[in-house]
Amino acid sequence: MMQMEQTMRWFGPRDAVPLAYIRQAGCSGVVTALHHIPPGEVWPIADIMLRRDLVSAAGLSWTVVESLPVSEDIKKQSGDYLRHIANYKESLRNLAACGIKIITYNFMPVLDWVRTDIDYPMADGSRALYFERAAFAAFDLFQLRRPDAEKDYEPALIEAARVRFTTMAPEAQQALYHNTLLGLPGTGEQFTAAEVLAALSTYADINADTLRRHLFDFLSEIVPVAESVGLRMAIHPDDPPYPVLGLPRIVSTEEDLQQLLAAVPSVANGLCFCTGSLGARPDNDLQGMIRRLGPHIHFLHLRNTKRDGNGNFYEAPHLAGDTDMYTIVSEIVLLMQQRRESIPMRPDHGHQMLDDLDKNTYPGYSAIGRLKGLAELRGLETGVVRHLFTLLLIILT
Structure with missing residues (x-):
């Protein structure tokens, strides 16, 4: 077979x-x-x-x-x-x-892809990749500060993101920023917030149909x-x-x-x-x-x-x-x-x-x-x- x-x-x-x-x-x-x-x-x-x-x-x-x-x-x-x-x-x-x-x-x-945690602890001590909506919204709203980002989230998620971000230790905030802006696999590159915001602005008039x-x-x-x-x-x-x-x-x-x-x-x-x-x-x-x-x-x-x-x-x-x-x-x-x-x-x-x-x-x-x-x-x-x-x-x- x-x-x-x-x-x-x-x-x-x-x-x-x-x-x-x-x-x-x-x-x-x-x-x-x-x-x-x-x-x-x-x-x-x-x-x-x-x-x-x-x-x-x-x-x-x-x-x-x-x-x-x-x-x-x-x-x-x-x-x-x-x-x-x-x-x-x-x-x-x-x-x-x-x-x-x-x-x-x-x-x-x-x-290319997005995760908020690249060292998510598993019960057996290994580490996995994780995507958390509240953490990602926190990155978007309070770290990237994308213009009008709040329009893409319901009020309950915005509040959850606010709580999530304000209770993070500084090193956890830094890790979130780093993880979310990882470059393409194989490149070893790291995007910057300025680069991402500039790239996002070029898609302002492009919706799903376009x-x-x-x-x-x-x-x-x-x-x-x-x-x-x-x-x-x-x-x-x-x-x-x-x-x-x-x-x-x-x-x-x-x-x-x-x-x-x-x-x-x-x-x-x-x-x-x-x-x-x-x-x-x-x-x-x-x-x-x-x-x-x-x-x-x-x-x-x-x-x-x-x-x-x-x-x-x-x-x-x-x-x-x-x-x-x-x-x-x-x-x-x-x-x-x-x-x-x-x-x-x-x-x-x-x-x-x-x-x-x-x-x-x-x-x-x-x-x-x-x-x-x-x-x-x-x-x-x-x-x-x-x-x-x-x-x-x-x-x-």
Whole structure:
């Protein structure tokens, strides 16, 4: 039976987790990107081949890019966006020529992802990533001081944010500021409040409908190129999957995904199905979404979250959150048999634990926590496959 292709994300030669560790974890490949090239610029074949050869020398494969970033100019259709689209097409052609098969990207304005606590203490002493609405509102209202931010929050949440912020110790306030303004994964950068406010001001006239139209325009340009060279595009959902900082979010629900797929019908127009991001919304039916969107799922991020009734969530152990991972993996295994192809997967994020507690790694990407998640998912998938194979034998006999 077909099984998932097991990978981990690798941020390149400066990653604290070396390729040898990823191979020892049981992965057959990595997903990586050329983080040193600014969004909007071309990825040259020489740079792609250098990265591919580095991965190959470690006994691993590289067929999934995560991510080929979409510039803010493209998202806003401003400035250099036409040149950036042309460059994106050239990068796609170069990546295909080097053996890449899947391109992951997202269309989140300004901030790629948001957490308020990157050291959330778990009962076993490990540390997780956490998003707390009151803390985020406190950052927005009292640290970033975004103009008219209070219009985006109900009075009860504003008061909760005020209490939350005024009772924080100074070091906790500083940590909140730092955590919320983390830069893009792999860059090692830290945004400043001034940079974020300036970026937000450029989106003042862009609502959800406008941003969605810009996404569809972008797809109409790049999907035909991807299809012509045998690539599959896989958009990552919003994280978290609802508006932040007054910015629209348009890849958060099944309806969003269905509209995106219908806008530019093509085998090359597909999804990175992230159970963590989509699972942070209780109204997303993940099992049903796999069944209905299955032909368009090109890449998998498997992680779990634990929500509460106030919109807060933390990243739970891979098998122990609100998402029934047994059901999810069962649906994926059935999907792969129907499609007769393996789907690449990575155990998205992991708790910081054991020896990694004292190491400086990008939040969510320490080695041991992801190894634990991968081991759990591999074991779960093996059990599902064996169970289905046994059922098939019973039916045939």
